[in-house]
Amino acid sequence: MFGIGLMKGLFTTVKHGILTYFKGYKHPFPKRYFTEGPAPRLEPEGVGLFTLQYPEEKYKMFPRFRGALMHLRDPETGKPRCTACGACALACPHGVIEVVAEGKGKERKLVDYRYNLGRCIFCRLCVETCRFNAIEMSHEYELASYDKDLVLHLEDLLKIGDKSGVSEKDWAWK
């Protein structure tokens, strides 16, 4: 009969509207987010709120997420594993990476590692070519900046690496 579908639709929306006040998480009054990290959200078919209060609550990224590049340290010596071989700079399709080094042969040392974030396409080819377990993609995704040319230097990349707590390349692929 005509109109039954309309009634069903009205009933569905009002059911969802009322149940948001009773089911799932309720956002505590003075705060608008859960202080203990993201509250558990429901499945898409479920009822109840599933708004994530973004700046305060954040989703945990999946392991193979490709964020900004980071440098890894050798856990024994505490120094960056990078040997300044330049394979990553060669592999990069956009010329994002610039390796600055001093000396030749065995004396070659890394001085700076410039990573132009504004041009990076997050393809992970640099990480795949690295033979020294020195770089990996991090889970950093809040990369907006006021500058057009946002260049991250070695210290920044090491800082991201320290923050991530990762010491092995390809950890998520094993």
Next chain:
Amino acid sequence: MDLESIFPRLQEIIAQWLSSFLPGWLAELLVILMVVLAIVLMMVVVVMVLTLLERKILGRLQDRIGPNRVGPYGVIQPVADTLKLLFKEDIVPEKADKLLHLLAPIIIVVPALMVWAVMPFGKKLVAADLNIAVLYVIALGSVTSIAILMAGWGSGNKYSLLGGFRAVAQLFSYEVPMGLAVLSVVMAAGSMSLQSIVKAQSPLPFAFVQPIAFLIYFICGVAEVNRSPFDLPEAESEIIAGYHIEYTGVKFAMFFLAEYINTFAVSAMVVTLFLGGWKGPILPSYVWFFIKVAIVVYVFFWLRASFPRLRIDQLLNFAWKFLVPLGMVNLLVTGIVVKLNVPVWLTVPAYWAGNFVIGVIALYLLTRFTPKKTPVSLR
């Protein structure tokens, strides 16, 4: 002092105080202006509350929270929105018809505010109890379509022109069944004054005496104020924003204001004509009026959250091929009941019988002739 006459008493006190030191005509004029100002300010506050309520209720119906950043639970959000709109740059397109582009936002607000002159807020709260109030309200409803067409044409933009065309087609089509639905109420009440219509709904409100007229009026009311599912003139996914696409800042705020005032006005008309107006036990009459209007507005938001937009041909077919004949038959039944001079205790059952027969036939026709186009995979 009883709560019922608190506002008329206040007006009397101010009038007496003013006439103590001003000439009589000036005091009277000032009192009239005061009433106008009170209504206009009330409407602005109502619009601010409605925008917040719409976003909160719509959010909840879609499992979201809605605005909750500005102030506790987002209650100051409308103030922030208003400030943003007031400080925005006013842009007039190069190809616009400058005069029409400027006049349209002014013309659209004026009739939206004028409707409130005849609206009975309470037993003793009505600015002007016209004896042709219903006609006045319907006439002002048509002025809106002129302003919308002016905005659509004057912007010099094809999307806004399409929106204007759609708005005119829709508003004119839906005014016909709306008028027919109102006429059956007017015939049953025997008066065109809104106060008398409210008083005529003594044992039962007209929504329960004439459910079909109520449904027709409600559907046409939703279409009249361009709300979803009848929001074709401003359909975002098809013509971006329709007739107000080229408006910014204060001019856009005017359209926004008019739209929400009209929504509130149509809800108030539904309440006055069909739901017993300000009638209700215990609480003062104006409180009852606002409670009933709030419920009708909630249903408007609820419809917006539930139904997808209609196509333009579906919309016009529904008006001309279904609502107009239905309204005419309903009017015929009402006329027969009024003309037969049935005894008072039999009028309501007579209306019920008539409405039941029409309703069953209409439902049968709708079920029989609605094409079933739902793809098998979506069923």
